[in-house]
Structure formats: C-alpha cells, structure tokens
Amino acid sequence: MKLHLTGPSDKHLNEIITITGSKSESNRSLLLAALYPAISIENLSNSDDAQVMEQGLKITEGTVDIHHAGTAMRFLTGYFASQEGKEVTLTGSKRMTERPIEILVDALKSLGADISYVKDEGYPPIKIKGQRIVKDKVSLPANVSSQYISSLLLIAPSLANGLELELVGKITSVPYINMTLGLLEEIGVQTSFEGNIIKVSPQTTVTPTKLVVESDWSSASYFYSICALSEPGTEITLSAYKKESLQGDSVLAKIYTSFGVETTFGQNRITLKKTDKKVSTENEFDLANAPDIAQTIAVTCFGLGVGCHLTGLHTLKIKETDRLEALHTELSKLGASISVTDKALTLLPTKAIVADVAIDTYNDHRMAMAFAPLAMCTTLFVNDSEVVSKSYPDFWNDLKQLHFTIIEL
Numbered sequence: 001m002k003l004h005l006t007g008p009s010d011k012h013l014n015e016i017i018t019i020t021g022s023k024s025e026s027n028r029s030l031l032l033a034a035l036y037p038a039i040s041i042e043n044l045s046n047s048d049d050a051q052v053m054e055q056g057l058k059i060t061e062g063t064v065d066i067h068h069a070g071t072a073m074r075f076l077t078g079y080f081a082s083q084e085g086k087e088v089t090l091t092g093s094k095r096m097t098e099r100p101i102e103i104l105v106d107a108l109k110s111l112g113a114d115i116s117y118v119k120d121e122g123y124p125p126i127k128i129k130g131q132r133i134v135k136d137k138v139s140l141p142a143n144v145s146s147q148y149i150s151s152l153l154l155i156a157p158s159l160a161n162g163l164e165l166e167l168v169g170k171i172t173s174v175p176y177i178n179m180t181l182g183l184l185e186e187i188g189v190q191t192s193f194e195g196n197i198i199k200v201s202p203q204t205t206v207t208p209t210k211l212v213v214e215s216d217w218s219s220a221s222y223f224y225s226i227c228a229l230s231e232p233g234t235e236i237t238l239s240a241y242k243k244e245s246l247q248g249d250s251v252l253a254k255i256y257t258s259f260g261v262e263t264t265f266g267q268n269r270i271t272l273k274k275t276d277k278k279v280s281t282e283n284e285f286d287l288a289n290a291p292d293i294a295q296t297i298a299v300t301c302f303g304l305g306v307g308c309h310l311t312g313l314h315t316l317k318i319k320e321t322d323r324l325e326a327l328h329t330e331l332s333k334l335g336a337s338i339s340v341t342d343k344a345l346t347l348l349p350t351k352a353i354v355a356d357v358a359i360d361t362y363n364d365h366r367m368a369m370a371f372a373p374l375a376m377c378t379t380l381f382v383n384d385s386e387v388v389s390k391s392y393p394d395f396w397n398d399l400k401q402l403h404f405t406i407i408e409l
C-alpha cells in the first residue's frame with residue numbers, strides 16, 4: 001500500500017512508545033527453546049521474521065518457506081542439519097534465493113551434514129537431511145555474514161562434542177556473535193571467544209530459564225531519527241530497553257549525540273531528548289558492527305542538512321535489497337548529492353529537499369522505516385508500506401501516536 005506522510009504540526013514532541021522484542025534475540029531464543037524445552041521466552045518479537053522462525057521450528061518434513069527472514073534461513077539451516085530424522089527443504093522469497101548461504105552449508109557439510117542445493121549452487125532453496133553431528137571443529141570465512149557463525153554457535157551445545165570454530169578473515173557484525181554467545185551463557189552453556197577461535201561446550205539439558213527479550217534497538221533507530229529532526233525539548237520515551245544490551249545497535253545512543261539527541265536510561269526504558277546542541281558537520285561512522293542502522297543514519301543526516309561518510313558497509317549489498325544502491329537511488333530522488341561504493345557511502349550537505357517524492361522500498365522494511373522520519377522536514381510518499389512487518393508490524397501506528405498524518409492511497 002502506498003502511504004502519504006505528513007509530520008506533526010507541532011515539532012515539539014512528548015510521547016511514550018512500546019516497541020516489540022528484538023527479532024535477533026527472538027529468533028535465537030526460539031531456536032534455543034526448541035533444543036532445550038526448559039527455556040521460556042518473554043517479550044517475543046511480533047515480527048514476520050520471528051513468526052516464520054517459530055513456525056519453521058515446528059516442521060519435521062516437507063518445505064519450510066521463511067519468506068524474507070535472513071536469520072530464520074541461516075539459523076534453521078544449522079538446526080535442521082543437526083536434527084536426525086527430520087528432512088526438509090528450506091526456501092524463501094525471490095530475494096532469499098539471491099542471498100548467499102554457501103559458507104554455512106560448506107561448514108556444516110564438513111561437520112558431516114547432508115545438504116544439497118535444489119536450484120543454484122550456493123543459494124537457497126536447500127534440501128537438508130538431519131544427521132547426528134559428532135565432529136567438533138570447523139573453519140569458515142567470517143567477513144561475509146555473522147549469521148553463518150551464529151547458526152553454528154546456536155546448535156553447538158546440542159552437538160555430541162560441542163564445537164570449536166576458527167574464524168577466517170576480518171570478522172563482521174561482531175556484536176551479533178556476542179549476542180549469540182551471551183544468550184548461550186544465559187542458559188548455562190560454557191563458551192569462549194579468544195582471537196579468532198570460539199569454543200562452545202556440549203550440554204544435554206538446561207535448568208528452567210526465562211529469556212527476556214529486550215526491545216529492538218534497530219527499530220528504536222527510527223525514533224532517534226525523528227527526535228534528531230524535531231525541535232529542541234522533544235522527548236520520546238521507548239520501552240523496554242536496558243543499558244547493558246546484547247544488541248550492537250544500542251550504539252545509537254552514542255552516535256546520535258552528534259545530532260543533538262541525548263539518551264537517558266530509566267527503569268526498562270530510554271528517553272531520547274533533543275537538545276539545542278549544534279549538530280555535528282563531521283559525521284564519519286564505521287558501521288561494520290551495526291549495519292542495520294546505516295540507512296537510518298544516512299537519512300537523518302540528509303534531513304538535518306549535514307553530510308556524512310559511512311564505512312564498513314560491505315554487508316549491505318546482500319541484505320533484503322542492495323541497500324547501498326537503494327539509498328543512492330532514493331536519496332537522489334529527494335535531491336541529495338550522494339555517492340556509494342560497494343562498502344561506503346558519502347553524502348554531501350543537503351541544498352534543498354524535493355517534496356512529495358514517492359520512496360520505493362525494494363521489499364526492504366528498513367527502506368520504508370528509515371525514510372519515514374523525513375516527514376519531519378517535508379511531505380513524502382512511501383510505496384509498499386506493508387514491508388515494515390518484517391521486523392516492526394506496528395511501525396505506522398506508532399508514528400500516528402507521534403502525530404504523523406498518514407493517508408493510505
């Protein structure tokens with residue numbers, strides 16, 4: 001559905017929003033709960049990605065369609081490869097069949113898994129016949145996607161002899177690996193991560209444990225952006241968040257100080273406040289550890305009229321869409337001077353913003369959500385707005401709570 005967005009007439013906001021659970025923590029917790037029934041989960045994400053993960057874990061034979069969910073694709077590959085007696089074909093959206101999985105499949109095969117490609121070598125769909133895995137050492141490239149590593153780590157304690165991973169090359173999206181290890185430790189599994197070696201001990205049972213999913217920090221980024229584009233004095237409170245987060249995107253609190261947004265941590269909540277501090281004009285950020293907030297930051301800078309240079313974006317080309325190309329195209333339509341390489345983006349200070357541009361979203365939830373805050377500066381259209389359900393189904397309703405006027409066309 002196409003939407004027309006107009007920002008609040010009073011740019012001085014004061015609202016409280018509850019955001020759904022992190023899809024990354026949810027999908028890890030769901031897999032761990034499938035392996036260890038003594039685990040229960042609180043504040044599970046209501047996203048499509050968590051729902052397809054939950055459904056996928058219930059299947060024992062036939063085809064599992066995970067739509068656009070990268071984590072579900074990668075995590076279920078490890079899961080089914082190690083589930084003796086289960087035989088499934090994992091498939092997804094057209095884009096999912098273009099997102100590489102060879103590094104994970106090769107690693108699992110070298111551990112003794114039985115996986116074959118249904119169509120193109122190196123890409124889903126894949127056919128998996130679950131095996132009992134007893135080998136316990138594997139080496140794999142770590143510079144393409146951390147999800148391959150998390151997939152192996154999540155099943156590691158359930159394998160007969162645990163697992164030792166050797167990570168080759170520059171490790172990307174490291175906080176997501178630490179999130180996986182953090183959750184394993186929460187359920188009592190012993191892990192270590194030293195240099196490029198990760199070790200996980202085997203564990204047959206766990207004591208009853210409730211995993212409480214923190215709300216999604218990537219989703220919080222859109223409110224950081226709205227706050228940055230609002231009048232000084234604006235306060236937006238988001239729950240349920242904590243200072244010691246497993247999510248690398250919590251680095252937002254630090255990054256957005258450059259844009260005049262201060263974060264206060266309260267009990268289970270954060271309050272974002274727009275101060276009258278001058279917005280930085282030197283905005284250089286390496287986002288190799290927080291790739292999902294790249295779109296938000298680029299659009300915030302555009303809305304604020306300042307330039308930025310974002311690096312560490314080498315994973316963006318294989319996400320829901322080629323996000324570098326998508327940002328280039330859509331920001332250019334709005335009047336930006338922007339250039340991209342295959343791992344960086346440079347935006348020059350904005351001269352003027354073109355009104356009523358229709359933003360294309362490329363089946364990418366983050367394209368819709370990253371551009372929506374621009375309604376604080378201009379009016380715009382967003383095409384295929386339903387894409388947000390991949391991670392944040394309530395997004396448009398929450399914007400209405402912030403007094404955005406949203407017309408469905």
Ligand SMILES: O=C(O)C1=C[C@@H](OP(=O)(O)O)[C@@H](O)[C@H](O)C1
Binds near residue numbers: 025144147291
């Ligand atoms: O493990 C995870 O939950 C994720 C890891 C990241 O992917 P990459 O490791 O492929 O960068 C991130 O972009 C994705 O949204 C979620």
Ligand SMILES: C=C(OP(=O)(O)O)C(=O)O
Binds near residue numbers: 072319320
């Ligand atoms: C890249 C993302 O998701 P995934 O890889 O899990 O599809 C994302 O949510 O930005």
